[in-house]
Amino acid sequence: GRLVIATHNPGKLAEMRELLAPHGVEVVSAGELDLAEPEETGDNFRANAAIKAIAAAKATGLPAFADDSGLVVDALDGAPGIYSARWAGEGKDFMAAMTRIERLLQERGATAPDRRKAHFVSALCVAWPDDHLEQVEARVDGTLVWPPRGTAGFGYDPAFLPDGYTRTFGEMTSIEKHGLPPLGLGLSHRARAFVKLAEICLEPR
Ligand code: ITT
Numbered sequence: 001g002r003l004v005i006a007t008h009n010p011g012k013l014a015e016m017r018e019l020l021a022p023h024g025v026e027v028v029s030a031g032e033l034d035l036a037e038p039e040e041t042g043d044n045f046r047a048n049a050a051i052k053a054i055a056a057a058k059a060t061g062l063p064a065f066a067d068d069s070g071l072v073v074d075a076l077d078g079a080p081g082i083y084s085a086r087w088a089g090e091g092k093d094f095m096a097a098m099t100r101i102e103r104l105l106q107e108r109g110a111t112a113p114d115r116r117k118a119h120f121v122s123a124l125c126v127a128w129p130d131d132h133l134e135q136v137e138a139r140v141d142g143t144l145v146w147p148p149r150g151t152a153g154f155g156y157d158p159a160f161l162p163d164g165y166t167r168t169f170g171e172m173t174s175i176e177k178h179g180l181p182p183l184g185l186g187l188s189h190r191a192r193a194f195v196k197l198a199e200i201c202l203e204p205r
Pocket of ligand 1: 007009052071154188
């Protein structure tokens with residue numbers, strides 16, 4: 001069947017398409033359907049993912065797949081968290097958002113690597129037109145680097161060094177960021193959440 005990917009973020013859309021590719025579902029994006037973006041009024045990732053998926057399922061009559069995600073910085077009491085997109089402003093200036101994080105870390109004297117810990121969270125939701133919902137969440141832990149490195153990926157990728165790796169997400173191909181074979185899909189928050197979701201509902205009902 002067909003599945004709507006309820007995101008207006010091109011970087012995220014590309015990753016969600018790649019993650020879905022082996023599953024043989026026909027996907028159409030919220031952008032292609034010109035769907036309105038619902039207001040993200042939730043106070044956590046899971047709630048905002050559900051808001052986006054439910055709105056797209058209602059608007060299209062198709063099952064809808066949404067991701068709500070963000071960067072959580074320990075030394076900043078979890079900021080930017082669910083506000084990760086909003087910190088980049090209207091102009092989607094993620095270099096400015098990364099600079100703001102770095103300035104705040106410096107102000108707090110959080111310069112040693114163990115004070116620069118952060119994690120990405122991805123909450124995925126599939127909503128069906130009959131109101132059925134499936135929800136999962138996953139994270140990847142790492143350290144923030146300064147200056148940012150690499151031009152791949154999107155958002156905060158160039159500033160994020162996943163634990164156990166020497167290259168930032170901004171220096172990885174999307175395949176590496178998902179997690180390389182033979183283990184596959186073992187690295188990024190989004191790929192890890194996707195594995196959980198696929199275990200629950202490999203094929204839309
Ligand atoms: P949609 O709501 O339309 O999906 P959005 O960009 O507004 O797009 P979110 O509200 O979930 O999505 O915001 C998540 C932000 O967190 C996103 O804009 C990125 O800046 C950041 N982010 C999430 N996952 C990321 C990743 O894999 N790499 C880098 N940054 C990421």
